[in-house]
Amino acid sequence: MKIKLRVDVLEELQEKNNWNDTELAKQMGISRSRLWRAKLPENHNEYCSSGESLIVGAMKAFPDKKFEDLFFLTDVCSVVHNSSTA
Numbered sequence: 001m002k003i004k005l006r007v008d009v010l011e012e013l014q015e016k017n018n019w020n021d022t023e024l025a026k027q028m029g030i031s032r033s034r035l036w037r038a039k040l041p042e043n044h045n046e047y048c049s050s051g052e053s054l055i056v057g058a059m060k061a062f063p064d065k066k067f068e069d070l071f072f073l074t075d076v077c078s079v080v081h082n083s084s085t086a
Helices: 007-016 021-028 032-039 052-061
Strands: 002-005 071-074
Touching (some): 002 052, 007 021, 032 052
16 A cells, blocks of 8 residues: 555645745655655656655644545555466
């Protein structure tokens, strides 16, 4: 499983607090570029998945939010394995 950022929720909270990316990154204790990479679509070559610093930072910036408000879990692989007998 992977931990994925709910970008839409984060951006809504960011707007509600009137924070630009620089201010949000400061509140989270991460670099602006780290925040930018986490907001990118997963298929973008600069994308960076949610890591410990981003998770801790988001929880720090929005202490009234639960983990599941800001993040969700996804399957890494959804391949169906077929077994056949010979």
